[in-house]
Amino acid sequence: MNCFVYWPLALIASSAFAQPTPKTTQPSLTIETIMQDPKDWIGTSPSNPFWSDDAKTLYFSWTPVTTGATEKAKSDSLYKVTFTTGRGKSRVASSPIKVSPLERRNLPAPTGVYNRAHTQRLFERQGDLFLLDLASMKVRQLTNTVEPEMEALFAGDEQSIVFRRPGSNLFSIHLSTGQLAQLTDFRPGANADASGAKLTDEEKFLKQDQLRLSSVLAERKARREEGERISKADRPKRPKPIYLDGKLLFNPQTSPDGRFITYRLTKSPTNAKIAQVPNYVTESGYTEELSARIKVGAPLPTHEFFVYDIARDTVRAVSLKTLPGISDKPDYLKTSSTAKPDTTKKTRSVVVSGPVWSADSKLGVVVVRSLDNKDRWICRLDPETLALTVLDRQHNDAWIGGPGIGSTNAPGSMGFLADQQTLWFQSEATGYAHLYTVNVSTGERKALTSGKFEVQQVQLSSDKTQFFLQTNEVHPGEQHFYRMAASGGERIRLTSMTGANDVTLSPDETQMAIRYSSSNQPWELYVAPLSVESRAVKKRSSSAVSVSSTGSTPVKLTSSQTDAFKAYPWREPALVTIPARDGQTIYARLYKPTSGGTGKSVVFVHGAGYLQNAHKWWSQYFREYMFHNLLVDKGYTVLDIDYRASAGYGSEWRTGIYRHMGGKDLDDHVDAAKWLVQTQGVDAKRIGIYGGSYGGFITLMAMFTTPDVFKAGAALRPVTDWAAYNHPYTASILNEPQADSLAYRRSSPINFAEGLKGHLLICHGIVDVNVHVQDAIRLSQRLIELKKENWEMALYPVEDHGFVEPTSWMDEYKRILKLFDERL
Template sequence: MRRIFTVCLVLLFSLTVQAQLTVEKIMEDPAKWIGTSPSNIFWSEDSKTIYFNWNPEQNRADSLYKITLTNRTPQKVSRAEKESLGLSGFGRSAAYSKDFRKKLYLKNGNIFIQDTGTLAERQLTNTLDRKGSLSFSKDEKHVIFTMGNDIYTIALADGTLQQWTNFSMENRRPEAKAGEADKVLEKDQLDLFQFLREAKEDKEAREKYEKGAPKTGPKKISLGGKMLQGALASPDLKYVFYRLAEPARDAKRTIVPNYVTASGYTEDIPARTKVGQPTGSTEAFVYHIAKDTVFKINLKDIPGIEDEPQYLADYPDRPKSKNKVRSVSFQNPVWSPDATYAVIAIRSNDNKDRWIMKLDGETGKLSPIDRQHDEAWIAGPGIGGGFGGSGIGFIDEHTLYFQSEETGYSHVYTYDMRTGTKKALTSGNFEVQTLELSKDKQWFYMTTNEVHPGEKHFYKMSVNGGERIKLTSMTGGNEVTLSPDEKMIAIRYSNANTPWELYLQPATPGAVAEKITSSTTAAFNAYAWKMPQVISFTARDGKEIYARVYEPTKKKKNGKAVIFVHGAGYLQNAHKWWSQYFREYMFHNLLTDLGYTVMDIDFRASSGYGRDVRTGIYRHMGGKDLTDNVDGAKLLVEKYGINPKKIGIYGGSYGGFITLMAMFTTPDVFAAGAALRPVTDWAAYNQGYTANILNEPHLDPIAYRRSSPIFFAEGLKGKLLICHGQVDVNVHIQDTYRLAQRLIELRKENWEVASYPVEDHGFVQPTSWMDEYKRILKLFESM
């Protein structure tokens, strides 16, 4: 009897906790209420220790923890051990010898070399100068690096330091020629003053001596008043590649006023430019060290460099550009192991092309390897902002590998530099999302979503292609960090209703992963969090669209529904791992408890589904991305029994934009909408994101006009809530104020604005989150 009574008390307590789920609770400080997941996972070079950031004690900041293969209980790393690690030596700043027995890295601003077997390290420099771009020379007898603006080497045998470039910051632009009056004035000065005559004679004698003296040190290369970028020496120290950038001097920048300040005064925050402002220009050069000659890389060698984008045909009366050669951005070259080949990735600044080109260091000329063209824009895993990074490299002296969306999905290709033969190693309706070459260069390790668009798994595949060996098995998201000896994998894993935890597993198929951390709090664990169902439906144009659905019990179901629209556009949220929108996930649990059915859609523009889904919004944001949500609303009515007059919609940033387009252009579908930090006019947003999708306002005004909610505000019928942070430096609150004025002039009455004086684009203060989501809940309760 006593045991039954105890069980009943436990069940009663659990039900009470679940019934008490409130906006105040779910919007508390997540570190204290949910817990902090492990992050920034890395291995020691001997593959015996895993380090990670963690905060199980709920301190003000995360600490460094570790486990070993023999002691898998997490231990906090001492300050002395942490300092000895030289954490900047882990990750991208590290460079390895060909056999991976030596590692170069920066620690406390200086260069160290480590024996990866014994972990013994030796300091190579001891200066205050800024250093970077570490690498071994071809013969591995020297360390190549940048210090300040220039290229240097250190001989590993005796520590000899040698400078290989001499970039001059002086402005070599032509000076105005002296006129006749100036010559007379100069003659008078020399006639009158002996010290000036002596100074001139000394200068002329010094210049004559220096002209006849033997040359010492590298040639001075003038930057001509431009900014030096990406200086990189070839492994054989024959060539130096570098870029010169000239920033746009007349680009107008925005400001964001900050009203709640320590000084008590309103202070201006300097912010970004708006899309379409001048972006400056970049040129690339090769310095041939032996010839002491600089070659400028000629863009005319690039195939299709003069091609005009198709959208310009919509503007037949536009002024013709005098310069037909499109501007481009260069990535740093990737050199083959023996330095025979240099390959460089180049992207057109109109976002329509990505070229991979062979660079001839002897002449500075380019020859084509691969061209990826898209009339929308180039992006995708291993291709977008990171092309030329992890997505490209050499397998051996003559075999290049890279990623391309040639088939509509990001896949792996090889290219034989000798024969020009290109080969696809992977194919199918899935993405290769990460790619890593094994140390022996016999295998690729990769993360793909081939099992399901909402799952991430880790695979091993021969560099020749063929079967992919699946190494992970847990359903959800598997973020893998491979041990240096490639025998073990550290997995940061989560599923849809469980936050990220650290697991450890042998790098073999079918192996069982061992859970290492438990991060969530007792209060969080006490609630029975709902596992959303991942579904798919067919959109009006036949495309398969994925969504999460949170469904209440039949007893609680109230006939109302809410559609959540994720932010960022290019982002995935209808997946099987823990969402970055964890607050919204908890809010959806609360709504479900109240009887709402909630749908969270990966609309057109979302990531994880390949090129066609990503570019479905090209030149019309608020087109297919909106109709996907409208089709989701139709499904809620037809399949889930929702009252068509009781559907709400909400989201932040891009989600706020879609909410406005929904309320303005499909007002009979949605009864209420909450637009959080929304873009109201895309002409006011930034260059990097917006120009990809809508081109530039002065070149494609049609795209901006049909994509900006402010032009459709007269369509508002339902109830609208707009929430915006006052110091948002991403989407400026000016967007909301302009829309508010438009709604006032249209005499609309069923809307309100809530501004948050201390919040940026992503809210920080729990009280701001609480206030915002209380307003959202009140809005939906009023439907």
């Protein structure tokens, strides 16, 4: 049966399509229940929403409760909700309908690029290219080949499209004539002579000497070359062969006017050793080795950035030596007692990403990032002269990061406004990720947002006159969606539900699909229109900020939880603040028994380091959330803090662990434990701690270096020695071990194992290619040699870093619960 909801001019609040469920007796939680397959127990939340190009249909991946319970679907299916225009400009929404296989196969891909007028959209499907005319909604297939086409864009004149094939060469197709042209001729080997062999220096000398001594040979060579010139003149013009000489090609792209092609070449080190992870439980019956990654401090790739000038048929490398500060020695090397004296002005290794072009092709911008992650330069690139003009330099003595800042392989959030002169970008210049503009011609810079909050996502409107922003300005634990003029000024809040609002705009920017969740309710899908007021943002004072929602109350489109899951009254944890010893404020989730508790308490440590979990939406640690409810049922008080380095609180909080993991981040947990004793009636001798990955690392540091604070701890898949972890993550925080051994010595738990007093449980997946099981095994040998007896270790033969099998989750958490029940 289909249900319908009408909104005359605006959506009316409704729990659309959700059927009332009969009341059931509150179940008692068990480890077997909460650690079973979440599809069977919780249900499947909708994900990956996208709109049809006419904004009349919303598609999303989903497994409804009825399907999940009876058909045991192996994966999510594609569903849709349709919207039609009726009398009085009302909208009619259908109930979610499963999309047929035929319709799904014929759907235009949700991702793609528009032309400037937004009358056409280019997209890829099954490796071929298609062009959608938005007026007629007709689709034209442009390619039908065995080789896939990818990264397609409109050329600057929009008469052609440019794309790449797997060999990394660029091609174009003229939309009117269908002519296919090859734009680049990248070749994998080295430049060679006519015989195909690369000449050595000795061979080059002999060849030149022969021509010097023999006029006959010189004349023959001249006649041959003249014939080749004539033959070449008769042939159609081809792109210049560019030899990669064993290097890897990245991001070849054309300028909008088609004159320049930029690309990056990366040379991988030959002496970087790859760590191997043993896999014992295999289909073959033999132990197999899984190739994992290099360790921090291993030799890194080198990068070069080139411009191919098609008109002049020349290839030139862009020099980066003149960038301000590129030869600056990092501060830690200036003060480190272990650093070797270095009086030279060495240029630091950098990588270039981009360029980002203005649509008229007159301005190009590249982002240069130092490989030590302490500097990011945004530069104007003149492709004719190869000159770089610095528009913005962001420096951090610790490391560059934060929302929208990008990485070594991506420039971050940025683009040009409608005037084709103004670049918008994000920066943590004030300590929080905010939105800025800079005039690329004059260098004039302007801050569009400011304050002690983060701009977490940025989207420019199709007409480039307004921004859509996601920020946490209402509260660090809330995410809301805003609209703001491209020149800055008042921000109009478009969402109102407390929690997280993950918005997908319709192509005409009149409707919002909202994935929403609260702290005790998983994600569901809602829809709401953008009101007329919010679509007509006026220029106002840049200091004015509106936090009142102008959007209508959203309509709920899905109801995804099972009756069994809904039968339990899941707690909404209290979001509290705790004073840290250095005057900072720690945000935390507090789960407290209604009867006052029994004095025993558990502190949970989230993973990843740079991640937020003390918030008002459904946690990605949903299994741990359910486990915390079980603990509270058993009389425990549970605390979950956003310790130093967690996401959502700006750069000072993020970099608080620089050169000392297990320093301020562990202090925050110790201060939180003290707060529990002082304010929540917790027994100081009955506090446990647990967590996975970075949470496992903190658990080890807590048990080894503050053993009188925590009586029992469960360290899951923990890092035991940071010198064994990967380079991109670790080198940013601790630098390299050979250059900053002190940072690694004081940050690695294996160095402090002798401090263990309480009872420790270590759990680790054997095929973990992220934090290798060798970490846990090395620590176990250390504990054996120290004659420690108050620890145990459980290994899981078929599990990677994130467990998959319900039986593994069950076994692990039964052990954790047993540890706390017996020792607290």
